[in-house]
Amino acid sequence: MKKELQQLIVTNLWYYIPIALWFVVGGILLLVFSRDDLFLTINSYHTPAWDKAMSGFSGFGRGDIIPFILVPLAFLPVCRNKTYIISSLAFGALIPTFIFFAKEFFNKPRPILYYEGKYKVHSVSWLSDLTNNSFPSGHTLAVFGFFLLLSIILPVKQKAWSLFFFLCAFLCGYSRMYLGQHFFQDVYAGSVCGIIFTSLIYAGVRHWVNQQAKKHE
Secondary structure, three states: OHHHHHHHHHOOHHHHHHHHHHHHHHHHHHHHOOHHHHHHHHHOOOOHHHHHHHHHHHHHHOOOOHHHHHHHHOOOHHHOOHHHHHHHHHHHHHHHHHHHHHHHHHOOOOHHHHOOOOOOOOOOOOOOOOOOOOOOOHHHHHHHHHHHHHHHOOOHHHHHHHHHHHHHHHHHHHHHHHOOOOOHHHHHHHHHHHHHHHHHHHHHHHHHHHHHHHHOO
16 A cells, blocks of 8 residues: 555645645644634635635535535546545545544534634624534545545646645635634644545555456456
């Protein structure tokens, strides 16, 4: 599996390099600034146009939207293989399960509850204001893994599109703070877990497929 994981990273550097930079910069921000500084700085700047844009980006991480994209892709020739199909199914089953139990285990209050009576958290009227299970950000965890899967299936000549995928994933994470749903550490942890788990899922499935192929040679 180590070989498959290394190959996965090497062939998708257009996605993994900006991810690595984000992990480093985000980690530094967590060390230098407080929870309040990071959240309030992001949440305090808002405009009507950004409210709508961020609501759209937030939708990328919804669990009821991602399957509607991954499933039809299985009909494309490049995705019509065991590795993609099994990886997508595993992603669809394992990621939501992990998110559910992680949120229940940590049971952290969301910004709207945390700042109640202290600070007016910016949110939008057309989205529900949640108060519990803040850590980690499920939207962010799912979206970073989802766009990794999309990056993997890109043809070699089109791998540069992975930068766009990273930007979409990043903006989804940013939107969760902008909309008052999560703290910075929720989003950061979600992105890290999303990349690690999706990488392990895909590499593990790829390793199993390769082993099965060798047995039938």
